[in-house]
Amino acid sequence: MRGKALKKNQVDWSVFFKAVVTIALPIALQNFLSTTASMVDTIMIGSQGELSVAAVGICSQISSLFxxxxFGFAGGSLLFFSQYWGAGNHKGINKTFGISMTCMLAVALIFAVTATTSPGFLLGIYTDKQNIIQVGIPYIRIVGFAYPLQxxxxxxxxxxxxxxxxxxxxISSILALITNFILNWxxxxxxxxxxxxGxxxxxxxxxxxGIVNLIVLLTFLLRDKNTLVLKLREMFAWxxxxLKIYLNKCFPIICNELFYGIGQMLINVVIGRQNESAIAxxxxxRVLEGFVFAFFGGLADASSVVxxxxxxxxxxxxGYQYVKGFALLCPAITFCICAIGLTFNAPLLRLFGLGAEAMFYGxxxxxxxxxxxxxxxxxxxxxxCYRAGGESIFGTVLEIVCLFTISVPATWIAGMVLHLPFLAVFAFLYTDELIRLVFEVYYTRTGKWVKPVTEEGKAAVQQFREELAESRGLKKAVEN
Structure with missing residues (x-):
């Protein structure tokens, strides 16, 4: 029995890299296409001048808060989807879809109503420059109708x-991008x-x-009867x-994303008070950063699934070994992408119609x-990976505490109190990341983030703890 257990937990790195190729790369490409759509907007609007670029950038910050x-509900759904898929529990997937859809649509409607009825109020939170607000009002009012679709x-x-x-x-992202480009033009x-x-x-x-994207996704989802069938009765059988289990797991993720969004909003308020070249x-x-996120976001989603x-x-x-593999692979890819972006920064930034000062900042x-x-x-x-493993509290507490005790105060003081140069203000955005890294590397090694929601997963937890302790010579500590 022990031999069979060890065999089933034996890591096959070929499976890991197969997942990277078959799951991560298509997801990364999809994210890349979504980011490209945003870039298409910004580049095409760039021909209208820095003011239009700045206005769309401010509107994008509102969409980021949305x-x-x-996303807390979306992240929670990914936790349940992936674990239930591993256990073959289709009913659990249906229930998760129903709860997540209800909660996410409620949030979307709140933002959609506010964006369409009070766009000036939303833009005024992020910047005090009336010329930017006037350009942004028609943009955010129309985009507000896309929030429920999103x-x-x-x-x-x-x-x-x-x-x-x-x-x-x-495929849906490709068709949506083509639609967006043609209509923009x-x-x-x-x-x-x-x-x-304009x-x-x-x-x-x-x-x-967004309408095209949703129609294509629904078409694929409803036509595929072999993988999984969504059933209305099961979707709302809570x-x-x-419901309690779902909320217990999702609540920390929701708090994480919500407070992170509020923290970023406060930072964006500081950025919105800089000069127009800095805002542009x-x-x-943000668009170029989106390209980086496209790749490591795809890997993150793949890691959650695997x-x-x-x-x-x-x-x-x-799962434990795969986390360590992804934690090494993703930063390496990010560094390479950023290095390429730095090498070709001038032609990239010229695409946005920026002036000399904005080019220097970029x-x-x-x-x-x-x-x-x-x-x-x-x-x-x-x-x-913590979330995929069932642990949604540690990462949340760590990120929010570091954000609100380090990054947000440092950025606010630098920009609003000391009025430091823009690049100095920008550098303070990331002051919490190194501290978080130390704690997260340690916590990853402990394996305490493995907290399954399935019966199959729960039954194997103790054996995993023993194997992990044995591999480190800490068996006695675990037994005590």
């Missing part, structure tokens, strides 16, 4: 990724007799491309204490991110 408010599409994408169907989200510049709408035209492109440079940087599947099936040692922002982004990636991937 993302933080609903959460539904994200949830379906997460479901399909967790059940190892990564082609459909990739027509509406921003007023082609084919259409009115020249930033508002880009917003229409975003809205319509009895047997499942920040808008361009680790969650192993933990859910009771193969904890495999170059050194990429240089700072070369170090900070690499560390940040390592922290992000480990926290994603």
């Amino acid at each position: 993302f933080s408010c609903y 959460v539904f599409a994200v949830l379906i994408s997460f479901l399909m990724r967790s059940t190892e169907r990564v082609k459909a989200p990739l 027509i509406l921003i510049y007023g082609r084919f007799g259409m009115p020249k709408m 930033a508002a035209g880009a917003a229409v492109g975003t809205l319509v491309s 009895g047997d204490g499942f 440079a920040m808008a361009a940087f 680790v969650g599947k192993e933990v859910g099936a009771g193969h904890h040692m495999k 170059k050194y922002m990429i240089m700072i991110y070369l170090a900070a982004g690499t560390i940040r990636t390592c922290n992000y991937i480990m926290n994603s």
Whole structure:
């Protein structure tokens, strides 16, 4: 029996790299395409001048806050999806989808109503420059209608990724990107007799491309009857204490994302009080940062699927070893991408129509991110794996405490009190990452983040603890 257990937990690194190729790369490409859509908006609007770039950048910060408010439910759903998929529990996947969809749509409706009815109020939170606000109002008002579509599409994408169907989200992203590009070209510049709408035209492109994305995803989801079938009755069967279990696991993730979003909002308030060139440079940087996130975000999602599947099936040692593999691979890839971006910073930044001062800012922002982004990636991937393993508290507490005791105060004092140069203010955004890294590396090695929600996973926890302790010569400590 012992030999069989060891065999099932034996790590096959070929499986790890196969997951990287078959799951992570398509997800990364999908994220890349989503980021490209944002870049297309910013580049095309760049022809209208720095003011338009800055306005769209501020609107993107509002969308980022919206993302933080609903992503806690999406992240929680990924935990349950992956573990239930590993255990073959389709009913559990259905219930998770129903709860997550209800909560995420509620958040989307709140933001959609606010963005469409009070766009000036939202923009005024982030910047005090009325010329930027006036350009941004029509953009955010139109984009607000896309918010409910976005959460539904994200949830379906997460479901399909967790059940190892990564082609459909990739195809939907390609079609959405093409739609966005064509409509931007027509509406921003007023082609084919259409009115020249500027930033508002880009917003229409975003809205319509979101509709296309959702339609394609739904088509793939409903046509595939072999992998998993969503059943309305099971989606809302939240009895047997499942709702409590779901909320217990999701609540820390929701708090993590919500407070992280609030922290980033406070930081963005500081950025929004800088000069217009700095705001425009920040808008361009956020798009370039999105490309980095596209790759390591894809790896993070893949790690969640792979680790969650192993933990859910009771193969904890495999999941433990895979976490260490991802924690080394992701920062290495991030460093390489940032190094390439730094090498070609001038042609990249020129795409956004930036002036000389904004170009100067952009170059050194990429240089700072070369170090900070690499560390940040390592922290992000480990926290994603904790969640996939069932532990959602440690990473949440660590991230929020560090954010609000280090990064936010440091950035606020630098920008609002001391009025330091913009690049100095920017550098303070990442002051908490190194401290988090020390704690997360230690916690990853302990294996205490393995806390399965499936019966198969729970039954194998004690054996995993013993194997881990034995591998370190700490068996007596565990027994005590």
